[in-house]
Amino acid sequence: MEISSLIEPLFENFENPIISMLAVSTVETLYMVLLSTLFSLLLGFPIGILLVITKEGGIYEMKKFNAILGVIINALRSFPFIILMIILFPLSRFVVGTTIGATAAVVPLSIGAAPFVARIVEGALLEVDPGLVEASQSMGASNSKIIFKVMLPECYPTLVHGIVVTIISLIGYSAMAGTIGAGGLGDLAIRFGYLRFKLDIDLCNNYNYHSGSNHTISW
Known part of the structure; x- marks a missing residue:
């Protein structure tokens, strides 16, 4: 069941339909x-x-595997998100049964952000003495x-900062989706x-996006 069908009844009695739509969309x-x-x-x-443990000098050194994995990660990172989302439509349909709606968007959003998370984790672990x-x-x-x-606890602050950056990026990706x-x-x-040239809705949307990003940064 799509998330919108669950939450729309909660806001359908609002007097102002714009507020109702904004609430559901938020x-x-x-x-x-x-x-x-x-x-x-995950x-x-x-x-x-x-990426860290299989690099040259890592605790599980596997140079060829590391090189191949690095190429795959870089290739996924270089894809514009909207193109990646279109490419992943068949996977979304296979996983959730549809390519439309918030639940279907979770599949490409997750795959699109995973390479960035991987590089963030790699960078944080490489900072460990x-x-x-x-x-x-x-x-x-x-x-x-x-x-x-040893390694993960030592880089915990950097990881938290990286997760916050990931959330902010996903807020932007969700708008494109x-x-x-x-x-x-x-x-x-x-x-x-x-x-429909409704500037008030655009302004409210911008406020919601910026509020979400600012709350994430302050957290």
């Missing part, structure tokens, strides 16, 4: 951003860890303990703000 955008953040982290975190890793190895710590007990049928504030801005 909830749809939050739904897309939160779910895609979760799935992009996809990107392991890839970022693999190599001396800490060497000290852990000399004390007989297993590779898994070095990763999860809305222009091709995902719903949310981007869809509302196109259908009413642009096509």
